[in-house]
Amino acid sequence: MIRVREQAREQIATARLLIGDRGSVPATKTFEWTVVALCTWLMTGAYLDAWAHRHLARLETFFTPWHAVLYSGMFAVLTFLAVTALRNRARGAEAGRSLPTGYGLSVVGCVLFGIGGVIDMAWHLRFGIEVSLAALVSPPHLLLMLALGMIVTGPLRAAWKRAGKRAPWTAVISATLLLSMFTFFDQFDQPLVNVWAAGQVFFPDTLRYTEELGILGIMVQTALLTGVVLYLLSRFTLPFGSITLLAGLNGILLGSLAENFNLIPVAILGGLLADLVMLWLRPGPQRITALRLAAVIGPVGVSSLYLLAVQLTQGIAWPVTLWLGSIVVSGAIGLLLSYLAVQPPAPQPD
Incomplete structure (x- = not known):
């Protein structure tokens, strides 16, 4: 019982560090451009899914190729961040701070996106597939919107918290994805x-x-x-x-x-x-x-x-x-x- 409590405290402490979004390792260009590419994949999946709802016959299932692109993009982002965090942990980085500053909230966003996806599937099974405006403002989709914004703004947050006045292109693309998240809904x-x-x-x-x-x-x-x-x-x-x-x-x-x-x-x-x-x-x-x-x-x-x-x-x-x-x-x-x-x-x- 004591061990369980200690593990719970450690997990809560790690979550707080992730939400605090202060990493202990520097961000390399390769890391940031990889995140940008994967986030672009994720956002493209969202727009592909919206295109499918507009132009294909009425979709009656959650399991579509367009959802596959969307959720695989989220899984790719989460996998890359998790692998990077584990590698940095093996090198001695503190739990919850094993990603560069700005990317902790992206991990939180991936978790929320996964939770939102499960809720979305249950919602579809219970209420059917939404169309038109209802598809944009359904509660599960709004949760996905919040999570998506947290994920794609990692490079922007990272640049914001670094010294320097000139915006890196990774931050500009991150802001573009944020704008595209707003315009999607x-x-x-x-x-x-x-x-x-x-x-x-x-x-x-x-x-x-x-x-x-x-x-x-x-x-x-x-x-x-x-x-x-x-x-x-x-x-x-x-x-x-x-x-x-x-x-x-x-x-x-x-x-x-x-x-x-x-x-x-x-x-x-x-x-x-x-x-x-x-x-x-x-x-x-x-x-x-x-x-x-x-x-x-x-x-x-x-x-x-x-x-x-x-x-x-x-x-x-x-x-x-x-x-x-x-x-x-x-x-x-x-x-x-x-x-x-x-x-x-x-x-x-x-």
Whole structure:
């Protein structure tokens, strides 16, 4: 009995160290790039599963090839982290701190993902396979979302806690995967998935709802993309091409869901435009005015490119007030988010 209690205390102590996320071993480039590759596999599996639900006949079972890609990705991440931790333990690292700083929570995320997967399977057996919006907001899937975010942000957390101002590419890709996790659960109203601006409504009673969904989709995507970029800028300087990579990879995943491949270049060009704005203004915590200006120009440019592409490929069904207003509100969202990312200096006491 005493032995069991001691083991329980050790396990609790190890769990606390993992949650504390302070490792005792350095992260090598090979380690971090391997984690990034495996996390990309995991996120790709999630989007493949979503694509299958959209384009294949109604799926009536939990056991599908798409789930296999998703859960094998999680298993690969967990296996790699576990093997690395065991090797470091054999070299004398402390239990719970045998991974580099930033990756303890990724292990916790893998465990939560496994628990969520079991709950998800039981949920499907009891309530059936969800479709459409219900599949995105079912409780097991929301648990998987939380776990997924914890897993893929390991490289970002690791870079955040290290010295240095320049963001490594592993952190940029990690932030891209975080953005893609958010947009995965927001796919029902994503501009690259549902092109509401081009929609032809045959029933007048539904016109206002499609317009509202379209404007809301642009607003939410602006907030998500700009929010992630500003979060990075609050800590790092970004290498040129970072936003192109971030917006481009996310655009590829989203555009592929509904096979809107013609809109994927919009995400890439929008990211490139934002990178050029960054190169011009050099925004950051020490250049607050430049940061606020970039937070306006970037979203305005991306929204304008998107609506221009819709006009050229499908035609915009909105009146000028709506499409022009959506561009203006994108800039306003970026400006307001910049105040959350970097606050004005606090007044000094007299």
